[in-house]
Amino acid sequence: MGGFNYKDIYIEDGKRVLEVNILPEKYCNFDCIFCPIGRSQNKVDTQQPFDDMDNSLNELENMIEDNKAELVYINSKGEAFVNSRIDDIIALIKSKGLLVRLLSNGYLLGRDEYIRIANKCDEVIGEIKAISEGDFQKVQRPIEGYTLEEYISNMVSFNKQYKGKFILEVTIIKGYNDTEEAVNKIKDVINKLCPDKVIVERMDDEKFKKKLGVSDERFDEILMQLER
Numbered sequence: 001m002g003g004f005n006y007k008d009i010y011i012e013d014g015k016r017v018l019e020v021n022i023l024p025e026k027y028c029n030f031d032c033i034f035c036p037i038g039r040s041q042n043k044v045d046t047q048q049p050f051d052d053m054d055n056s057l058n059e060l061e062n063m064i065e066d067n068k069a070e071l072v073y074i075n076s077k078g079e080a081f082v083n084s085r086i087d088d089i090i091a092l093i094k095s096k097g098l099l100v101r102l103l104s105n106g107y108l109l110g111r112d113e114y115i116r117i118a119n120k121c122d123e124v125i126g127e128i129k130a131i132s133e134g135d136f137q138k139v140q141r142p143i144e145g146y147t148l149e150e151y152i153s154n155m156v157s158f159n160k161q162y163k164g165k166f167i168l169e170v171t172i173i174k175g176y177n178d179t180e181e182a183v184n185k186i187k188d189v190i191n192k193l194c195p196d197k198v199i200v201e202r203m204d205d206e207k208f209k210k211k212l213g214v215s216d217e218r219f220d221e222i223l224m225q226l227e228r
């Protein structure tokens with residue numbers, strides 16, 4: 001257990017980006033049927049202690065220095081907030097004068113303890129996939145008691161007080177959110193959320209592409225309607 005994983009450093013908008021996974025295995029509050037990481041054995045929304053975190057923090061510091069990173073993107077195997085040392089991870093990155101981008105599915109952005117953490121990041125990414133309550137339960141299989149309504153309102157209330165850059169990632173899934181009606185609902189959510197940027201993607205994981213991927217033509221139409 002323990003240890004972070006890194007992607008090779010890359011340049012984005014002229015900045016050197018270091019992408020890091022801070023979870024030893026999948027820990028998520030959802031269990032999406034199309035999750036590229038696989039099933040959620042650890043379906044949690046509370047913080048967990050992981051082994052070797054002090055060593056992992058030292059390693060992160062070395063990675064930042066060796067790669068001359070300018071932005072650290074926390075993109076984890078699940079929901080990064082549940083690492084009980086996430087505050088220390090962000091503090092370390094900020095102490096080096098770097099920008100921090102945090103990927104979350106967004107549900108936990110409604111809880112004070114996680115709002116406080118996300119507010120320390122320069123960029124936060126939230127997500128939208130299913131757009132009806134039934135589909136949310138069926139395909140994203142969240143922790144019991146979660147609702148789509150609360151999911152969206154958590155992100156809306158977070159972004160109302162957030163001073164950084166809020167990015168919304170929308171994933172189009174054939175049969176779930178690719179109809180005109182669904183796209184209009186997504187548009188309404190975008191209007192409520194007022195993100196600084198919207199990124200629209202489609203299911204492109206080889207395992208799910210055939211069943212859940214929309215055609216190029218339909219995807220282009222949806223992009224025209226949603227991207228800003």
Ligand code: SF4
Binds near residue numbers: 037077
């Ligand atoms: S929210 Fe992301 S990491 Fe979590 S189960 Fe869904 S696809 Fe996987």
